[in-house]
Amino acid sequence: MTKEIAKYTFNGLDKFTSMTNKYNVIMSLINTPQSLSYITTSFKNEMYLDGSREAANFTINNADLVLDIVKSYKGTSYWQQHANAFQNINKIQIGLNFVSAGADIWQAYDLFKESSRTEDQSKKMDFIVNASFVSARAGSSIATAIFLPLTAKAGPIGAAIGFTIMFSQGTFNAVRTSQELRKLGFKEEDITLKSILKFFGQYQENEDSSYVTKIESNKLNNEIIPNILNEKNKEYINALANGKGEENKLFYFKKIVYPKVDLYIPYSIETTTIGCSYGTCVPSRSGGKPLENASHSCLTNNSYYASDSNRINEIESYHMNAIQLNHSLLALKKTDSPQAPKGENYSQASIFNIIIKRYLVLIFL
Structure with a gap:
């Protein structure tokens, strides 16, 4: 057995x-x-x-x-x-x-x-x-x-x-x-x-910077910016519905213009050395190398060395001059708020049926 x-x-x-x-x-x-x-x-x-x-x-x-x-x-x-x-x-x-x-x-x-x-x-x-x-x-x-x-x-x-x-x-x-x-x-x-x-x-x-960048870009485009628009426009509509003239202090946002979120990979500083022999000097240039560990998402195409104060001042001066030169393009275009139909007042229900012509385009630099 x-x-x-x-x-x-x-x-x-x-x-x-x-x-x-x-x-x-x-x-x-x-x-x-x-x-x-x-x-x-x-x-x-x-x-x-x-x-x-x-x-x-x-x-x-x-x-x-x-x-x-x-x-x-x-x-x-x-x-x-x-x-x-x-x-x-x-x-x-x-x-x-x-x-x-x-x-x-x-x-x-x-x-x-x-x-x-x-x-x-x-x-x-x-x-x-x-x-x-x-x-x-x-x-x-x-x-x-x-x-x-x-x-x-x-x-x-x-x-x-x-x-x-x-x-x-x-x-x-x-x-x-x-x-x-x-x-x-x-x-x-x-x-x-x-x-x-x-x-x-x-x-x-x-751990993939390119993946994180695309996620952040999508979130900015699909969530953050639309939420800002909705929140600001809600404040404007509420003020308009109250009929107390508070809407004059606010704006209706039609769109927000901003740079594209992209992946920024910094490079090391390019160096130039001069070697001399037999009475002849020849420059040798060593190009910058990508610093993969320092890559990150960025909302601007401007980059500079923080330690270079002259470069910082130069950028700031250029920025201010550009604002003065293009100020008219950024000027607020005002229009009167639409009038409610005769015998009626603005309300939360009716305000969305009226085309609001007042808007502000913000440009983030």
Whole structure:
């Protein structure tokens, strides 16, 4: 009877298990850069809890894989003679899988909680999908722990499912990154490269100055400026509706003109040296090099060295002269406020039906 149970227990430590373990090793290597990047980024951003949780999960998954390989390498005949050692390894793997499942459930809970906090529907969907992937991974670990005492195939199969889920999650995040970059107007070659790097965990949007610049530019164009217009025009309309003449102190804004937000990459100062030999002197010029670490978003095309006081005074003088010269272009164009229909007064309901001709164009220099 014992031999029959042993035969059933060790069944599967053959070609199938060997092939599955090879697949798991390959998938582990593919997913490792992504995991290590997440751990490093978490600690770098002082997200110690997330970093520790991911580091523990990474260690547990790879320890479980190593034990699967050891069991497969020794073979069925060896473990039939060392049944106790085999059972002890199973117990360790059961514990590892339950701990891994607990960490995944914890992470899934945090992701679902984050999805409920954000109002951005795109980010909400990303949180929910990633939480679903992590939940599925937890389910796979629990199933592996339950079936391990019954068959040796459970370990490699469970690991294969877990690594496949991780691979699918990385693919999803890479695709979502490509969609976001395409929406922001990045070139296709940049989208392809950044998406591949995202899959391997080597691309973080918040560390990409060009990505941050485009986000800030869109926010300025689509949120900040329209909100300023709406707020100022609301004040003007309210004053006009009150009928106390307060609107004369306010303006109706038709539009705001401002420079485009762009990415500014400063360069080091160009240097010129003169070398002399045999009575001949030849100048040698060394061009400035881009200072990638100092790149930032900028709302102006003007740049100068803050330590150069003469240059600062020159720019200020030029600026004031330009204002004097073009003052007439910036002059306020006044028109009378439209009159309410005879026998009627302005109200919040009717004011929006009247074409307001008074406006001010602001130019930010």
